[in-house]
């Protein structure tokens with residue numbers, strides 16, 4: 001039984017001083033916490049700045065302390081073993097536990113820098129001939145140097161950073177310390193490094209906890225008397241289950257509130273790497289954000305049910321696109337103002353106006369960036385939640401995803417799906433791993449090569465699919481629809497790819513590898529096999545049953561009424577060039593002039609036009625399994641996804657017992 005760690009962000013609204021019983025209102029509490037985090041930040045920043053050189057980073061990276069022993073995993077202990085002390089400014093008293101917290105935060109910042117340093121060293125060592133684009137061989141050379149699990153977004157961002165450095169200085173950076181200033185330190189206190197002399201935490205019930213922490217009473221405490229124990233009651237959000245184990249939190253001040261970032265651990269089951277029978281595979285779609293298929297391994301072959309699972313985020317992608325355009329527009333204006341300001345002196349009469357505009361634009365740019373970030377994050381979690389719900393409802397024990405590293409390296413789908421940055425995909429994978437762990441579902445990545453190129457029905461990876469714009473335009477070249485000239489398969493391109501992903505995963509199970517440190521699972525070898533598609537038989541509708549029983553026509557013609565109906569209904573006028581010209585001026589010939597399908601009738605949860613209340617007493621999926629509302633609650637107004645239906649055992653024929661009428 002392993003544990004899953006998540007962080008709940010709580011707010012402390014007030015506190016009580018333990019010694020005197022004095023109630024500390026929010027404003028005062030915010031001030032005292034800000035003094036504490038300010039002290040910690042000052043100590044951390046000085047420690048990091050002092051160690052921002054290649055020799056000290058090498059010492060930390062070597063993992064061996066001054067005494068020749070291996071450095072402990074706890075950051076503050078490692079820093080002390082290396083002899084990196086820090087002292088507060090003279091006249092200020094902080095207890096040893098606050099120093100520990102500062103050292104812990106410094107160690108975390110420096111260890112993150114070590115990761116960036118490895119990346120920078122690998123990218124510099126394999127610097128491509130053309131700085132704008134890597135060839136396939138250059139990508140492979142880079143991947144060999146990089147540690148596992150580095151996302152494409154990280155590589156891209158670092159490459160841009162190094163390119164900017166090159167353009168400015170005309171040479172590649174020798175080390176990370178050339179490339180970057182010491183990292184900014186957040187004003188927060190990592191209490192995880194402290195012990196019960198600085199903090200205690202106790203759960204007081206299902207929804208509450210009691211945090212005791214020593215806070216300074218003045219900005220520059222001169223002795224231990226200027227510190228006092230404060231008791232902070234905290235309300236836990238409903239996401240923290242009652243059996244969760246609470247860990248030591250991190251304190252910070254945000255928007256005039258004291259925020260308590262409280263990590264908690266919940267026990268989760270072990271998801272094995274192999275031995276799976278039912279699986280869900282998801283493809284990073286061209287048409288949809290995610291397209292999935294459910295597959296079952298039966299006697300060495302994979303059978304999928306005929307139900308594509310789609311998550312359509314076209315509306316959100318349009319919004320993101322608009323926001324990104326706006327961000328670039330603002331950034332360009334901001335840069336232009338910066339250039340103008342550089343050529344002016346503060347005495348110039350235009351200076352004041354321009355500098356005000358410069359500041360306003362800076363704030364606006366930051367707001368748009370935050371909006372994009374939040375939208376990406378919300379979309380990632382919504383999509384991940386939906387995918388994991390689908391897998392759980394289908395009874396799957398494993399989810400197969402495309403490996404993002406191979407996806408990016410091939411440069412595939414770069415243009416068609418440009419709105420979805422690699423970062424969002426990375427966020428979705430992270431979220432899926434987290435949520436799947438709660439359901440004890442394994443998450444395994446499979447190679448992305450050729451998933452949408454070859455036919456899932458013909459197997460063995462030889463029959464190349466033809467891509468066209470739509471099922472009725474098979475002769476044209478396109479990308480949304482797939483058809484196989486060998487077997488006649490015709491289906492959505494992403495669905496075909498999702499079926500191949502399921503097959504690669506289920507058939508390649510024995511080759512599953514688990515990463516030693518991250519625990520991430522991958523299949524690197526490609527095992528192909530054809531995928532059959534089975535449909536569950538559906539119970540005939542009531543009208544069809546009645547028609548069979550009474551031996552009548554299911555679709556009876558209405559009896560002719562009135563005497564005017566005494567000849568066949570005239571056909572529509574034939575499509576001649578003359579008629580076409582007349583019609584084209586009014587309507588398109590592609591649009592039917594009357595609705596052939598009744599307007600959708602929305603009941604129950606999901607998107608609903610304003611004023612349409614759900615009808616009580618109507619079950620969402622009716623007895624025939626027909627779902628009237630085709631939308632799943634995604635949390636977004638404009639994102640539509642296949643509804644999650646729990647898989648029930650097929651009941652076969654309906655019961656033959658008929659109710660007995662009594663007189």
Ligand SMILES: [Zn+2]
Pocket residue numbers: 455456457458463484485486487488489
């Ligand atoms: Zn085929």
